[in-house]
């Protein structure tokens with residue numbers, strides 16, 4: 001007997017648990033220049049205090065704060081200038097009490113100096129300097145370790161490395177970092193109606209949109225992809241799946257998962273000895289989707305309708321693949337928030353429904369100016385520019401501008 005469709009939350013839990021149970025990806029060392037977007041395979045810590053010495057944030061004079069007491073434009077304090085420090089210099093001696101050091105932004109403070117007066121508040125003298133303001137200890141000093149202290153975690157294991165992480169790591173003298181090997185995902189579009197890009201159009205045929213879209217999205221998230229398409233022939237599909245499973249870490253198919261006479265994916269998965277994670281998810285769109293494990297590799301069979309494929313790719317395949325790629329679970333799951341609708345949607349929702357949308361600044365716009373047709377699972381163009389899904393829970397009626405809805409942002 002056919003099993004009831006899996007609830008969305010349970011479906012996500014199953015694929016995340018299956019992904020977490022897979023062997024961790026191998027570790028490789030990469031130069032920082034090549035590590036953007038890659039996942040830290042180990043915790044990356046600060047090796048030293050940054051900055052590594054107390055430094056000046058200003059062009060001016062390093063001083064003993066006690067020497068500046070009472071200084072003002074009316075009653076300047078005059079001191080001899082006994083040293084000069086540029087960024088990159090190492091002070092050769094301590095600053096004697098009663099003396100000033102000419103100092104430039106980024107230069108280390110000499111020992112003894114505990115403050116810096118900007119040159120605009122002096123006469124900018126070279127031999128002697130007149131100070132027009134008094135200072136407190138540590139005023140205008142960037143303290144050693146003030147940015148990051150030795151030992152602090154820069155990126156926890158499983159963190160995708162951003163330009164900011166790489167900047168901090170570079171500031172620590174890292175030349176290379178241990179990252180998880182890139183996973184390769186096989187992408188198979190099934191359907192005898194499908195044409196490859198560039199093929200001449202013929203009656204009854206359509207171009208394979210899902211394959212490119214799925215590949216582009218996975219590429220954006222740092223996966224390598226191998227993309228193919230094949231006809232609705234169970235032997236061909238099985239053969240293509242076997243080949244992709246040999247050369248790739250996971251496979252995503254589209255099409256052929258429903259109840260049509262040429263919807264062969266359920267039977268092919270059975271033939272290949274798949275362990276099903278779920279067969280069908282209780283939502284619109286994408287309800288016929290399958291998720292399985294074959295020989296220790298994740299396989300996601302998305303429905304052919306392009307928006308159904310795109311939505312379930314975001315909701316289930318991407319979180320699980322990112323988890324398998326080495327990310328921590330928290331950064332694999334679509335972040336949820338509540339936003340106010342600026343546009344409405346005219347249909348009621350018997351089961352959970354997900355609509356593509358554009359969220360920003362607490363508001364969310366469902367494209368298509370209220371037309372439910374724009375949101376049919378076969379329509380693709382309304383997806384352009386969308387960054388999230390709006391969830392309309394089972395039992396919702398039509399929704400109107402001004403109402404609050406739950407928003408699930410796509411993961412990056």
Ligand SMILES: Nc1nc2c(c(=O)[nH]1)N[C@H]1C(S)=C(S)[C@@H](COP(=O)(O)OP(=O)(O)OC[C@H]3O[C@@H](n4cnc5c(N)ncnc54)[C@H](O)[C@@H]3O)O[C@H]1N2
Nearest residue numbers: 189191207208209210211255256257258263303304305308
């Ligand atoms: N009697 C029923 N019919 C259908 C049901 C049902 O419950 N009972 N479910 C419907 C739902 S919901 C969906 S979703 C689709 C899913 O069908 P399949 O996953 O088997 O997908 P196909 O039939 O192969 O294709 C559906 C649609 O998408 C087009 N397509 C397929 N691949 C691509 C591609 N790579 N690029 C662009 N477009 C693609 C295909 O030509 C079809 O138009 O089943 C419903 N039917």
Ligand code: MOO
Nearest residue numbers: 285286287308377
């Ligand atoms: O699940 Mo289907 O995607 O509604 O057309």
